[in-house]
Amino acid sequence: xxxxxxxxxRFGDVVALDGLDLQVAAGEVVGLVGHNGAGKxxxxxVVLGLVRPDAGTxxxxxxxxxxxxxxxxxxxxxxxxxxxxxxxxxxxQNLALCAGLAxxxxxxxxxxxxxxxxxxxxDRRVAVLSGGQRRRVQAACALLGRPRLLLLDExxxxxxxxxxxxxxxxxxxxxxxxxxxxYTTHYLPELVELGATLAAVRAGRVVAxxxxxxLLAGLPSRVxxxxxxxxxxxxxxxxxxxxxxxxxxxxxxxxxxxxRDGDAWVIRTRDPGGTLAALVRAGSLPRRVDVxxxxxxxxxxxxxxxxxxxA
Amino acid sequence: xxxxxxxTGRIGAMTRMGVTLLLREPGPLVSRLVMPVxxxxxxAPLYRAATDQGTQRAVTGQAVMFSLLALSMxxxxxxxxxxxxxxxxxxxxxxxPAEMLxxxxxxxxxxxxxxxVVVLGVGAALLGLRVPHAxxxxxxxxxxxxxxxxxxxxxxxxxxxxxxxxxxxDVGGLVLTGLGGALVPLSLxxxxxxxxxxxxxxxxxxxxxLGALQGDRAAVLRSVLVLVVIALAAWAVAVRRVRRxxxxxxxx
Numbered sequence: 001x002x003x004x005x006x007x008x009x010r011f012g013d014v015v016a017l018d019g020l021d022l023q024v025a026a027g028e029v030v031g032l033v034g035h036n037g038a039g040k041x042x043x044x045x046v047v048l049g050l051v052r053p054d055a056g057t058x059x060x061x062x063x064x065x066x067x068x069x070x071x072x073x074x075x076x077x078x079x080x081x082x083x084x085x086x087x088x089x090x091x092x093q094n095l096a097l098c099a100g101l102a103x104x105x106x107x108x109x110x111x112x113x114x115x116x117x118x119x120x121x122x123d124r125r126v127a128v129l130s131g132g133q134r135r136r137v138q139a140a141c142a143l144l145g146r147p148r149l150l151l152l153d154e155x156x157x158x159x160x161x162x163x164x165x166x167x168x169x170x171x172x173x174x175x176x177x178x179x180x181x182x183y184t185t186h187y188l189p190e191l192v193e194l195g196a197t198l199a200a201v202r203a204g205r206v207v208a209x210x211x212x213x214x215l216l217a218g219l220p221s222r223v224x225x226x227x228x229x230x231x232x233x234x235x236x237x238x239x240x241x242x243x244x245x246x247x248x249x250x251x252x253x254x255x256x257x258x259x260r261d262g263d264a265w266v267i268r269t270r271d272p273g274g275t276l277a278a279l280v281r282a283g284s285l286p287r288r289v290d291v292x293x294x295x296x297x298x299x300x301x302x303x304x305x306x307x308x309x310x311a
Numbered sequence: 312x313x314x315x316x317x318x319t320g321r322i323g324a325m326t327r328m329g330v331t332l333l334l335r336e337p338g339p340l341v342s343r344l345v346m347p348v349x350x351x352x353x354x355a356p357l358y359r360a361a362t363d364q365g366t367q368r369a370v371t372g373q374a375v376m377f378s379l380l381a382l383s384m385x386x387x388x389x390x391x392x393x394x395x396x397x398x399x400x401x402x403x404x405x406x407x408p409a410e411m412l413x414x415x416x417x418x419x420x421x422x423x424x425x426x427x428v429v430v431l432g433v434g435a436a437l438l439g440l441r442v443p444h445a446x447x448x449x450x451x452x453x454x455x456x457x458x459x460x461x462x463x464x465x466x467x468x469x470x471x472x473x474x475x476x477x478x479x480x481d482v483g484g485l486v487l488t489g490l491g492g493a494l495v496p497l498s499l500x501x502x503x504x505x506x507x508x509x510x511x512x513x514x515x516x517x518x519x520x521l522g523a524l525q526g527d528r529a530a531v532l533r534s535v536l537v538l539v540v541i542a543l544a545a546w547a548v549a550v551r552r553v554r555r556x557x558x559x560x561x562x563x
Contacts, residue, residue: 050399052556073403078400080400084396086402093327100323189313
């Protein structure tokens with residue numbers, strides 16, 4: 001549904017896109033992830049025709065979006081990172097404009113408001129809405145008329161959990177109905193909830209793509225363990241026996257990459273279960289255990305390290 | 312499902328929003344409707360004492376001066392949309408730049424038409440203004456209004472901030488009205504100003520309206536031609552700028 005090949009965009013000396021390739025199939029949710037400034041928003045703006053690329057091609061539903069941007073936009077629903085709302089107009093008036101531009105009857109606006117749970121606020125001015133409600137209005141504009149391609153650029157920024165959950169449910173429904181969804185975010189849990197394929201962007205190009213399990217599989221988890229003052233020693237201890245824990249790692253951690261963090265030890269390991277089992281086998285019982293699986297930050301860090309190593 | 316309703320449907324949707332926004336803050340509309348009527352009524356005796364065509368000059372001068380409302384209305388309308396980022400929302404839709412600009416022009420055009428009718432109507436009813444050739448007057452008014460709207464769009468599309476736009480409108484207003492002879496009859500202005508006056512679109516606006524009131528077809532034709540050429544050039548600048556778009560660093 002969306003096919004982007006070799007996009008290049010420079011702003012003066014800054015290379016925003018450096019040969020970005022990206023495909024999103026019908027019914028697929030692709031989560032575009034990357035550091036701030038990685039090129040995610042510029043990529044979305046190029047797809048929309050808001051920014052002209054220096055090189056590359058964009059096809060939406062088989063249409064050359066650079067040569068025929070208006071035809072391509074007719075297939076696309078957009079929720080930009082910036083709130084693009086007429087704040088002195090009412091919610092319904094904002095939606096009516098979006099419906100009018102998309103060639104939809106006004107009742108389509110009411111349906112979209114129902115879907116994002118804003119029917120009660122339809123006649124209120126946007127200026128008096130909360131940040132989360134404004135996000136819902138923005139999303140409703142994108143969802144209007146069931147577009148074949150949805151471009152959602154950090155659509156839940158500043159939204160409360162309830163709003164976030166409602167928006168994600170609506171996006172998931174659209175994907176189940178066959179829409180292709182390109183979704184940029186910094187929140188991995190959102191992409192997990194959407195069952196998205198991840199495309200990691202770094203310095204203007206997609207450097208890794210796959211399911212979350214695939215991309216995060218090889219990355220170490222963080223196991224945070226705290227011990228009592230005696231190092232969590234199991235069983236009786238002789239008077240001359242050394243008590244590890246507070247100031248030095250328990251015996252089972254020696255040789256593992258462990259760092260001190262306050263009262264706790266942080267162990268980076270690909271096998272959290274094995275590490276904990278080794279601790280207990282060595283006679284140390286942690287008072288508290290917190291296993292933190294690999295996150296987007298870990299992925300970014302690993303990608304940065306991989307690029308540095310390659311260089 | 313989404314369908315293409317054509318340019319009319321899209322312009323209609325954008326125009327409805329434009330009217331909504333305009334009516335949210337009606338103060339400027341009311342003041343620009345009342346002020347020219349008051350001023351021309353007060354100034355008419357002075358103009359009559361100073362020139363042969365005092366009534367005509369009083370009415371046309373105020374009509375031209377306060378029609379600058381259109382310049383600021385369309386300019387501020389576009390600049391507001393740029394700062395609110397709603398302009399990008401429109402650009403993300405199947406709408407063309409020309410449709411966007413046309414939709415922004417409709418509400419100011421409608422108000423301006425109403426304003427000019429009121430000014431000329433009150434001038435005729437209270438000050439004895441005679442309109443011998445309504446067709447000529449309509450042509451002169453239409454050319455003047457189109458020029459104002461197009462220049463307003465070009466300014467709003469090329470300026471980088473609301474403050475820059477206000478500055479441009481201040482300077483533009485002076486050039487369009489004062490130098491053109493809308494405030495003080497040209498014959499009473501210094502020689503240098505009289506020589507420079509034809510460089511001002513306002514000069515052609517005033518001479519066109521005066522020509523229409525005097526039945527001078529040649530003067531109206533000249534005025535209409537010059538104003539339409541300026542309008543087309545400004546329109547082209549605005550459309551080109553909107554089509555090219557703005558990056559995130561183009562707003563100060």
